[in-house]
Amino acid sequence: MAEDLNWAVGGEAGDGIDSTGKIFAQALARAGRHVFTSKDFASRIRGGYTAYKIRTSVEEVQSVVDRLDILVALTQRTIDENLDELHEGSAIIYDGERSWEAEIPDEMTAVDVPLKSLAEDAGGAIMRNIVALGAACEITDFDVEYLDEALEKRFGGKGSQIVENNKEAARLGQEYVAENYDLEHLGYSVETTDNDYVLLNGNEAIGMGAIAAGCRFYAGYPITPATSIMEYLTGRIEDYGGHVVQAEDELSAINMALGGARAGARSMTATSGAGIDLMTETFGLVATSETPLVIADVQRSGPSTGMPTKQEQGDLNMALYGGHGEVPRFVITPTSITECFWKTVEAFNLAEKYQTPVFLVSDLAMSVTEQTFPPEAFDMDDVEIDRGKLVDDDEVDEWLDAQGHFRAHAVTDDGVSPRAIPGTVDGAHMSTGLEHDELGRRTEDQDERVQQVDKRYRKVETAQEEEDWDYREFGDEDADNLIISWGSNEGALVEALDYLEDDGIDVRVISVPYIFPRPDLSEEIEAADDVIVVECNATGQFADLIEHDVLTRVKRINKYTGVRFKADELAEQITEQLSAEVPAQ
Amino acid sequence: MSSDVRFTDFKSDKQPTWCPGCGDFGTMNGMMKALAETGNDPDNTFVVAGIGCSGKIGTYMHSYALHGVHGRALPVATGVKMARPDIEVMAAGGDGDGYSIGAGHFVHAVRRNVDMSYVVMDNRIYGLTKGQASPTSRSDFETSTTPEGPKQPPVNPLALALASGASFIAQSFASDALRHQEIIQEAIEHDGFGFVNVFSPCVTFNDVDTYDYFRDNLVDLQDEGHDPNDYEAAKEVILDSDKEYQGVMYQDENSVPYHEKHGVTEDMSEIPDGAPEDAMDLVREFY
Ligand SMILES: Cc1ncc(C[n+]2csc(CCOP(=O)(O)OP(=O)(O)O)c2C)c(N)n1
Ligand code: SF4
Numbered sequence: 001m002a003e004d005l006n007w008a009v010g011g012e013a014g015d016g017i018d019s020t021g022k023i024f025a026q027a028l029a030r031a032g033r034h035v036f037t038s039k040d041f042a043s044r045i046r047g048g049y050t051a052y053k054i055r056t057s058v059e060e061v062q063s064v065v066d067r068l069d070i071l072v073a074l075t076q077r078t079i080d081e082n083l084d085e086l087h088e089g090s091a092i093i094y095d096g097e098r099s100w101e102a103e104i105p106d107e108m109t110a111v112d113v114p115l116k117s118l119a120e121d122a123g124g125a126i127m128r129n130i131v132a133l134g135a136a137c138e139i140t141d142f143d144v145e146y147l148d149e150a151l152e153k154r155f156g157g158k159g160s161q162i163v164e165n166n167k168e169a170a171r172l173g174q175e176y177v178a179e180n181y182d183l184e185h186l187g188y189s190v191e192t193t194d195n196d197y198v199l200l201n202g203n204e205a206i207g208m209g210a211i212a213a214g215c216r217f218y219a220g221y222p223i224t225p226a227t228s229i230m231e232y233l234t235g236r237i238e239d240y241g242g243h244v245v246q247a248e249d250e251l252s253a254i255n256m257a258l259g260g261a262r263a264g265a266r267s268m269t270a271t272s273g274a275g276i277d278l279m280t281e282t283f284g285l286v287a288t289s290e291t292p293l294v295i296a297d298v299q300r301s302g303p304s305t306g307m308p309t310k311q312e313q314g315d316l317n318m319a320l321y322g323g324h325g326e327v328p329r330f331v332i333t334p335t336s337i338t339e340c341f342w343k344t345v346e347a348f349n350l351a352e353k354y355q356t357p358v359f360l361v362s363d364l365a366m367s368v369t370e371q372t373f374p375p376e377a378f379d380m381d382d383v384e385i386d387r388g389k390l391v392d393d394d395e396v397d398e399w400l401d402a403q404g405h406f407r408a409h410a411v412t413d414d415g416v417s418p419r420a421i422p423g424t425v426d427g428a429h430m431s432t433g434l435e436h437d438e439l440g441r442r443t444e445d446q447d448e449r450v451q452q453v454d455k456r457y458r459k460v461e462t463a464q465e466e467e468d469w470d471y472r473e474f475g476d477e478d479a480d481n482l483i484i485s486w487g488s489n490e491g492a493l494v495e496a497l498d499y500l501e502d503d504g505i506d507v508r509v510i511s512v513p514y515i516f517p518r519p520d521l522s523e524e525i526e527a528a529d530d531v532i533v534v535e536c537n538a539t540g541q542f543a544d545l546i547e548h549d550v551l552t553r554v555k556r557i558n559k560y561t562g563v564r565f566k567a568d569e570l571a572e573q574i575t576e577q578l579s580a581e582v583p584a585q
Numbered sequence: 586m587s588s589d590v591r592f593t594d595f596k597s598d599k600q601p602t603w604c605p606g607c608g609d610f611g612t613m614n615g616m617m618k619a620l621a622e623t624g625n626d627p628d629n630t631f632v633v634a635g636i637g638c639s640g641k642i643g644t645y646m647h648s649y650a651l652h653g654v655h656g657r658a659l660p661v662a663t664g665v666k667m668a669r670p671d672i673e674v675m676a677a678g679g680d681g682d683g684y685s686i687g688a689g690h691f692v693h694a695v696r697r698n699v700d701m702s703y704v705v706m707d708n709r710i711y712g713l714t715k716g717q718a719s720p721t722s723r724s725d726f727e728t729s730t731t732p733e734g735p736k737q738p739p740v741n742p743l744a745l746a747l748a749s750g751a752s753f754i755a756q757s758f759a760s761d762a763l764r765h766q767e768i769i770q771e772a773i774e775h776d777g778f779g780f781v782n783v784f785s786p787c788v789t790f791n792d793v794d795t796y797d798y799f800r801d802n803l804v805d806l807q808d809e810g811h812d813p814n815d816y817e818a819a820k821e822v823i824l825d826s827d828k829e830y831q832g833v834m835y836q837d838e839n840s841v842p843y844h845e846k847h848g849v850t851e852d853m854s855e856i857p858d859g860a861p862e863d864a865m866d867l868v869r870e871f872y
Contacts, residue, residue: 029872030872153872196872197872198868198869198871198872199871200871204871208867208868211861211864211867212860212861212864212867213860214856214857214861216668216851216853216856217664217667217668217853219660219664236867238848240861241851241853242853243667243847243849243853245663245664245667247660247693248689248690248692248693249689251656251657251660251690252657252659252660252663252689252690252693253660255653255654255657255660255661255664256660256661256663256664256667257664258651258653258661258664259633259651259660259661259662259663259664259665259666259667259668260664260665260667260668260853261664261668262631262649262651262661262664262665263631263664263665263666263667263668263669263672263853263854264668264669264852264853264854265667265668265669265853265854266853266856267664267668281654282653282654282657285653285654289651289653375865375868375869375872378868380859380860380864380865380867380868381859381860383859383860383864384859385856385857385858385859403598405598421649421854422628422629422630422631422649422665422669422672423628423629423669423671423672423852423854424628425628426628427628427649428627428628428630428647428648428649428650429649429650430597430643430644430650430651430652431650431651431652432643432644432651432652432653433652433653433654434652441597441599441644442644
């Protein structure tokens with residue numbers, strides 16, 4: 001493992017913690033370093049502890065670790081909250097002129113910088129965070145010019161004076177530390193490379209994937225942590241001829257998106273927690289009316305309002321089974337930020353190919369984590385669009401019955417019917433949540449009912465055969481120990497492999513981006529001695545599915561504290577589980 | 586196709602299962618005639634219906650259509666119009682559908698001023714669930730769930746619309762065929778949200794708000810010389826609970842529909858074969 005640097009800024013919500021962290025992360029990315037960020041935040045706007053943490057290395061970083069080297073502490077609580085992660089060589093930047101007397105453990109290096117007054121010298125107290133960033137550059141021997149670039153990007157829109165003031169604030173912070181402290185002994189030096197990386201989070205990747213995939217209509221209702229998908233799309237989707245509507249509630253949001261989809265636009269909605277409950281009402285309608293719709297659920301801690309700003313992977317059962325009656329749908333679970341992009345593209349294709357709801361189930365950890373990638377990870381030339389059986393004026397004829405009616409729900413071998421959108425001549429038809437015949441007209445006829453139910457499930461069978469419901473794999477393919485995971489745990493697992501390797505433990509990691517349909521893992525499971533399923537929920541919803549599929553018991557690692565898995569912690573738990581008994585049948 | 590479209594082109598060959606004499610027959614005929622008369626054809630029309638006897642209307646008409654879940658017709662219709670500003674969109678449903686379970690959507694669809702027409706078949710009862718009180722039922726109207734009447738004032742949908750900033754508010758009577766059709770036509774032609782509350786009697790469960798009752802009590806605003814552009818006059822008739830009116834109560838001459846205000850003009854169903862040409866710019870933003 002290359003030298004990591006672990007950095008954090010913490011204070012009260014409202015202190016600008018997030019933007020401070022983001023600016024530093026961008027500076028590091030511009031310097032060609034890999035960055036992985038994490039956020040601690042409380043569900044309130046002002047007050048309440050907030051922190052933005054950065055792990056950075058010249059090698060790829062995909063997880064958080066329990067270690068902090070440099071901490072910018074705007075409050076005493078920031079120090080208290082992070083004591084576990086601070087170590088002898090940690091440096092803590094704080095403002096001794098401010099009202100609080102920092103209690104910094106003796107073995108650590110206290111770097112007292114008059115953040116506020118230096119910021120005032122540069123043009124305004126508001127820039128005290130930027131002064132701290134300048135100070136951090138000095139401690140880590142990091143070229144402040146990268147910070148300048150990030151400041152230009154951040155404040156460029158606000159005019160050159162603001163940019164200059166911020167640069168000056170950073171300089172003052174840097175100079176103050178250089179003049180008053182000799183920190184060479186800490187030994188921090190941040191290596192840079194020529195690489196150009198982009199820095200983005202999972203929600204931004206979903207939004208970008210949506211635009212790339214031709215999504216033009218988005219309707220949503222704000223809820224943490226899904227809102228930033230809507231915020232990303234607002235202001236960008238218009239450039240591509242699209243539009244975002246902030247609906248009055250989630251019931252409206254999903255129905256609007258449904259309307260957009262029926263009108264022929266690639267449409268999407270996203271929500272979380274309580275919002276997905278409300279949307280459940282319309283799941284069945286989307287499926288029975290055979291409407292292509294992408295519904296993203298960025299999971300957070302539940303049930304009820306739960307812990308809105310905390311991580312969980314507890315909605316799997318909801319995504320699979322939500323809604324009354326039996327509702328065919330696909331459930332896709334991106335396993336990384338790049339996968340958030342690619343699986344969103346895939347979700348739109350699957351939705352249109354099979355005219356069915358596609359649930360894109362992401363989670364809070366991924367949605368707020370910013371990570372660096374080479375831009376080619378999002379190569380737009382690789383985006384393919386498949387609109388399925390969308391018929392035009394000339395193709396409609398094939399699908400008319402003897403009376404000239406369009407058979408929008410025609411019973412076909414593959415279960416997929418032709419789709420005509422408004423404006424298609426002779427394609428006019430009715431669709432309904434009621435059981436219906438091939439023309440979309442209500443029916444209670446037993447044969448027709450069975451035909452339509454079978455047809456809708458046949459789409460899933462067809463997709464099961466035609467699409468690749470594969471998995472991602474890491475570690476040692478021949479290892480006896482098999483770890484299975486879904487969603488955002490992948491990064492931490494990949495890094496846990498390094499720790500396990502150091503201890504001489506070989507494992508094979510399978511990271512599953514598809515929950516329904518999902519890859520058949522029976523061979524892999526049979527070949528392994530120990531099988532452990534890792535997920536951020538209390539009951540092991542995915543483990544239950546695996547046991548159901550292979551009719552054997554598996555071991556489980558479950559975390560439901562509200563905090564994502566860390567690599568070192570996972571390695572420890574895996575080691576523990578490997579020597580534990582398999583639960584009784 | 587538009588020039589030779591007849592109203593029967595909007596008729597499906599499915600026989601309505603409404604009770605003989607139900608007001609919804611007249612309401613639907615007026616809607617189909619109005620659509621044809623305003624130059625629309627089934628291939629360029631989208632009808633979104635609610636749930637209830639009234640909501641079945643979409644099943645009996647021929648056009649692109651969706652019959653969704655209870656109370657959510659307006660959001661669906663909004664989505665259709667956003668994606669396809671080129672398409673004629675009409676939403677239809679009952680008083681329970683629109684003013685009870687869908688009341689929140691009603692308020693917001695009105696204030697959004699999406700360019701569509703919304704026809705509510707107001708029979709002052711829940712028909713499909715066999716005769717319970719609806720939000721427009723009179724406070725002393727006895728039903729299976731309100732044996733002594735709801736004991737609460739009915740919703741005044743026109744006032745609700747006015748308070749929500751409506752740009753077009755009208756009321757019609759299903760059995761006054763010509764006036765009803767005219768009023769629906771005006772709603773269709775209005776640039777914005779054309780709201781029409783239609784008295785559409787339920788002959789099975791409501792023996793108070795009957796054809797005879799409306800015939801005897803209906804006042805036509807046209808005969809009264811009412812000026813729909815006069816907001817104060819509109820307020821007066823809308824808040825007048827002593828009389829039953831038909832006609833266009835209010836129309837904002839300066840109404841600008843949502844899609845125009847928000848610059849939504851493109852047919853969103855057309856997308857490139859791959860990512861948009863300049864899509865790499867989206868990635869570069871993250872440098
Ligand atoms: C979520 C939901 N709740 C309840 C129902 C049952 N339901 C069907 S129609 C209806 C009321 C319809 O009343 P109204 O809108 O006045 O229409 P009408 O039948 O009188 O035309 C109800 C409550 C339903 N279909 N969905
Ligand atoms: S019950 Fe009433 S509303 Fe329903 S069809 Fe019969 S008359 Fe019409």
